[in-house]
Amino acid sequence: QVQLQESGPGLVRPSETLSLTCTVSGGSISDHVWSWIRQPPGKGLEFIAYIYDSGRTNYNPSLESRVSISIDTSKKQFSLRVTSVTAADTAVYYCARLKNLGMPAITYHAFDFWGQGTLVTVSS
Amino acid sequence: EIVMTQSPLSLPVTPGEPASISCRSSQSLLRSNGYNFLDWYVQKPGQSPQLLIYLGSNRASGVPDRFSGGGSGTDFTLKISRVEAEDVGVYYCMQAQQAPRTFGPGTKVEIK
Numbered sequence: 223q224v225q226l227q228e229s230g231p232g233l234v235r236p237s238e239t240l241s242l243t244c245t246v247s248g249g250s251i252s253d254h255v256w257s258w259i260r261q262p263p264g265k266g267l268e269f270i271a272y273i274y275d276s277g278r279t280n281y282n283p284s285l286e287s288r289v290s291i292s293i294d295t296s297k298k299q300f301s302l303r304v305t306s307v308t309a310a311d312t313a314v315y316y317c318a319r320l321k322n323l324g325m326p327a328i329t330y331h332a333f334d335f336w337g338q339g340t341l342v343t344v345s346s
Numbered sequence: 347e348i349v350m351t352q353s354p355l356s357l358p359v360t361p362g363e364p365a366s367i368s369c370r371s372s373q374s375l376l377r378s379n380g381y382n383f384l385d386w387y388v389q390k391p392g393q394s395p396q397l398l399i400y401l402g403s404n405r406a407s408g409v410p411d412r413f414s415g416g417g418s419g420t421d422f423t424l425k426i427s428r429v430e431a432e433d434v435g436v437y438y439c440m441q442a443q444q445a446p447r448t449f450g451p452g453t454k455v456e457i458k
Contacts, residue, residue: 267387267440283446323406324401327381332406336396339394
């Protein structure tokens with residue numbers, strides 16, 4: 223059973239950089255796509271970014287100028303950085319796997335495994 | 347970006363009774379290949395979201411057959427044939443037709 227575990231500081235000061243890591247266990251990091259999604263307290267879900275095992279990336283345009291996603295396949299980890307954070311970046315951050323469920327007919331990725339989520343609070 | 351809306355936003359249900367959630371997209375999610383690029387997720391209390399339905403109507407692994415997804419184009423429905431107490435949570439539709447993926451606001455299902 224694939225497991226994903228987020229790690230990183232729970233408190234970040236305004237204007238600083240938020241850094242999170244997701245560790246994958248129980249399965250391969252190769253041949254899948256890996257993603258970050260966040261949920262502000264009491265609100266809905268927002269897609270942030272995803273990365274292929276090859277390093278190809280895709281970002282939400284609303285966050286692209288401040289966000290970067292990276293992957294270290296040897297450590298079975300992928301990471302998220304958000305720069306110049308404000309209170310609006312306070313959220314539970316989830317890492318998730320995008321698996322191709324469309325085979326053999328088409329390519330279609332859905333979020334089939336999620337981490338438990340980690341709350342990041344932006345406050346001075 | 348594609349805007350997703352859901353109705354109702356709150357749905358009190360009686361165990362054993364059916365339930366239905368509507369999801370609408372601002373643009374068609376139907377591809378020329380005939381597939382609708384839409385997922386349904388549920389976030390049970392205190393848990394992470396989990397995949398229920400993908401490609402509009404395909405149940406994810408382990409999802410009970412009382413859950414079904416339907417619709418096409420811009421109008422979709424998630425149906426629960428007979429609600430059980432364990433089905434409480436917030437249900438989200440999400441489009442994968444166009445980047446960035448966007449979620450609906452969620453429908454909170456609770457027991458009456």
